[in-house]
Amino acid sequence: MKQKTINVDYIARVEGRGALNISISKDGKVEDLRFRIYEPPRFFESFLIGRKYDEVMELASRICGICPVAHQITALRAIENAMGIEPSQQTWDLRKLMAISAHIQSNVLKT
Amino acid sequence: MIMAKKLRIAIFKFTGCAGCQLELLHLEDIFLDLLELFDIAYWVMVKRDNDETEWDISLVEGGISTPEEIEEIKQIRKKTKFLVSFGDCAIGGCIPSIRNWIPQMEAENRVYPDTSNIHSMKVLGIGEYVKTDALLKGCPPHRETMVELLKSALLKIRPRLRQHPVCVECKFKDNACLITSKKMACMGPVTSAGCGALCPSLGRECEGCFGAMSNPNTAALASIFKDIGLSDEDIKRKFRKYAGMSPEFRREAGN
Numbered sequence: 322m323k324q325k326t327i328n329v330d331y332i333a334r335v336e337g338r339g340a341l342n343i344s345i346s347k348d349g350k351v352e353d354l355r356f357r358i359y360e361p362p363r364f365f366e367s368f369l370i371g372r373k374y375d376e377v378m379e380l381a382s383r384i385c386g387i388c389p390v391a392h393q394i395t396a397l398r399a400i401e402n403a404m405g406i407e408p409s410q411q412t413w414d415l416r417k418l419m420a421i422s423a424h425i426q427s428n429v430l431k432t
Numbered sequence: 433m434i435m436a437k438k439l440r441i442a443i444f445k446f447t448g449c450a451g452c453q454l455e456l457l458h459l460e461d462i463f464l465d466l467l468e469l470f471d472i473a474y475w476v477m478v479k480r481d482n483d484e485t486e487w488d489i490s491l492v493e494g495g496i497s498t499p500e501e502i503e504e505i506k507q508i509r510k511k512t513k514f515l516v517s518f519g520d521c522a523i524g525g526c527i528p529s530i531r532n533w534i535p536q537m538e539a540e541n542r543v544y545p546d547t548s549n550i551h552s553m554k555v556l557g558i559g560e561y562v563k564t565d566a567l568l569k570g571c572p573p574h575r576e577t578m579v580e581l582l583k584s585a586l587l588k589i590r591p592r593l594r595q596h597p598v599c600v601e602c603k604f605k606d607n608a609c610l611i612t613s614k615k616m617a618c619m620g621p622v623t624s625a626g627c628g629a630l631c632p633s634l635g636r637e638c639e640g641c642f643g644a645m646s647n648p649n650t651a652a653l654a655s656i657f658k659d660i661g662l663s664d665e666d667i668k669r670k671f672r673k674y675a676g677m678s679p680e681f682r683r684e685a686g687n
Contacts, residue, residue, distance in 0.1 A: 334479070334480060359500075363528040364528065366543045368534060373666070373669060376673075386448075386454045387451070389451070
């Protein structure tokens with residue numbers, strides 16, 4: 322077996338920008354593997370400071386256009402934790418339904 | 433009818449969330465029709481083999497926030513006939529632009545313990561660096577505006593992209609005004625239409641995600657917000673959100 326290198330400059334069919342470099346030795350061993358994410362930072366943690374509590378969910382949903390619901394629900398939970406709010410079972414169920422729906426939508430699109 | 437050569441289309445992503453690209457993919461029911469009319473030459477998120485020669489239309493998503501991105505957008509401009517700022521990030525940085533008013537070092541230090549690998553600058557729209565031919569407003573743009581743009585490209589006519597406020601769409605929908613009837617701080621009167629008054633139709637105030645309409649009276653709306661009970665800081669936050677970099681909203685949010 323020959324020594325081999327695999328270079329992918331811009332990984333396709335995923336969201337976000339990343340590159341992959343693999344070098345494989347003569348006996349088939351992976352010698353070096355680099356996964357480089359060159360997605361530019363957007364500093365959500367930084368600019369959310371100073372925003373109003375009821376904006377956080379809406380702003381955090383823009384972290385990812387593919388999975389906004391996960392970020393939305395998580396942001397909502399963070400605000401509730403900070404304020405000591407415990408939502409009702411019905412609210413939990415509705416959120417779960419929304420999260421699962423988002424999964425289904427996302428997976429249907431990909432297949 | 434003899435069909436002309438398919439238009440070659442490319443989709444690029446810079447500093448953004450990929451939501452605009454996804455919205456294009458969400459044209460599910462007409463997407464296959466589009467494939468008959470357009471040749472998707474370059475779209476890394478969706479396909480493996482991408483052709484980098486040249487394109488009739490490039491839809492560019494995301495703002496520009498690194499030196500590499502400046503070079504890339506210039507290259508794309510050279511190879512593109514019709515360049516579209518695809519969504520609010522490409523137009524003016526959108527939500528990530530909120531940090532443009534935080535000193536860069538402070539913004540970085542709040543997030544990363546080691547900032548030596550961060551090569552980030554203030555996030556600006558692609559129009560700061562290259563000439564753009566059309567703006568698709570929205571976070572994300574509405575499917576109808578995308579289809580309008582693509583159809584116009586095929587017909588070689590200027591797309592009819594709306595410049596009026598969200599209020600007009602509320603009137604079409606017979607919505608009671610949230611400002612006058614419920615004293616809610618709705619951004620509809622200064623925000624570009626195109627969403628079909630999505631939020632106000634559900635009883636939620638418009639947050640301005642389509643950016644500034646043409647020639648908005650921001651001072652009048654700010655004064656109404658004040659009467660409703662919003663503080664100066666609240667008003668500033670309202671205008672410095674999806675389109676804080678636009679000259680129209682800077683009038684109220686500050687430079």
